[in-house]
Amino acid sequence: MMLRRELLTAEMIDPGTGDLVRTTVDVRRDPLTGHSSRILPERGLMPASDFDLEAFARENQPSCPFCPGRIDRLTPRLPARIHSGGRIECGEAVLFPNLHAYSSHSAVSVYSPRLHYLPVGALTSRLLADNLAAQAAYARAVMAAEPASVWASVNANHMLPSGSSLFHPHMQGIVDGEPTTFQRLLAEVPAQRFADYLDAERRSGERYLGDTGRIEWLASFAPVAPAELRAFVPGICSPVELTGDLIGELAHGLALALGGYADMGFESFNFAIYGAPPGTAGYPLNLRLACRSNLKPFYRSDSTFLERLHWEGAVDLAPESVAQQMRGRFRT
Numbered sequence: 001m002m003l004r005r006e007l008l009t010a011e012m013i014d015p016g017t018g019d020l021v022r023t024t025v026d027v028r029r030d031p032l033t034g035h036s037s038r039i040l041p042e043r044g045l046m047p048a049s050d051f052d053l054e055a056f057a058r059e060n061q062p063s064c065p066f067c068p069g070r071i072d073r074l075t076p077r078l079p080a081r082i083h084s085g086g087r088i089e090c091g092e093a094v095l096f097p098n099l100h101a102y103s104s105h106s107a108v109s110v111y112s113p114r115l116h117y118l119p120v121g122a123l124t125s126r127l128l129a130d131n132l133a134a135q136a137a138y139a140r141a142v143m144a145a146e147p148a149s150v151w152a153s154v155n156a157n158h159m160l161p162s163g164s165s166l167f168h169p170h171m172q173g174i175v176d177g178e179p180t181t182f183q184r185l186l187a188e189v190p191a192q193r194f195a196d197y198l199d200a201e202r203r204s205g206e207r208y209l210g211d212t213g214r215i216e217w218l219a220s221f222a223p224v225a226p227a228e229l230r231a232f233v234p235g236i237c238s239p240v241e242l243t244g245d246l247i248g249e250l251a252h253g254l255a256l257a258l259g260g261y262a263d264m265g266f267e268s269f270n271f272a273i274y275g276a277p278p279g280t281a282g283y284p285l286n287l288r289l290a291c292r293s294n295l296k297p298f299y300r301s302d303s304t305f306l307e308r309l310h311w312e313g314a315v316d317l318a319p320e321s322v323a324q325q326m327r328g329r330f331r332t
């Protein structure tokens, strides 16, 4: 497989020196969905966090509905036909319906009621595994009650710039009869193309991070968001099939990647684990993980007209340099 890219050159006259200045923009095409992305010369678009997140956490904690003492009273419960207990608990993780539904089945799961302040670097494999297990159990419960709801995804908005309306860290699950746009696009990709993409990245080595056993990790060739990583879980195609060791392995990879983000100074991220209907032949369950702008007053959003309205990524962190900063974590 050829990974498609084209170098564009922009010219301008420097306002200070009057010299002709050329800038290169690397336009790449995602080999799976065809989305394009612009890799810009590094210009500090994503500054490291200098915000006192812990002080902000203390400020907003008194009214947090996910903290101990309030979570039982203020969060909704699952209908009995989905789960008789009303909430799903795995380790410290607690899952309940989203008060503001995004689909016919929308769930929120906190890593722990006691962890109101949970910086990216403190997201351990244990916390991630328990939360993923709660979401997988939820997707299984929904599909058992409603067999037509075959599209499941597990997602995260971490910190306000990523779209989270509540500070207290959590994941979000969606199970529905219809896919999201990206679930549909990915499920339409022929199985062979996933294999060819992984093969091309393994051979080039420029963006390939490694495997954690069964699951393979790489920096996206054509990222839709900054410092974007992808993981591929062969042999299963839906979060409902995430069980036991595989959950632990996925959580371990996520913890490695998030530790890398923390080192790079990023405190906000999104991820999406895109499920296809169970039994979709050759579809590997796969995820995208990307960092978002850091929280502080008057911050610049990393999501511009290009991302939102053109569906085109524009980042100044080259995937190869992201891979270089991450790789060591996946190879020790």
Ligand SMILES: [Zn+2]
Binding pocket: 061, 064, 065, 066, 067, 115, 116, 168
């Ligand atoms: Zn809280």
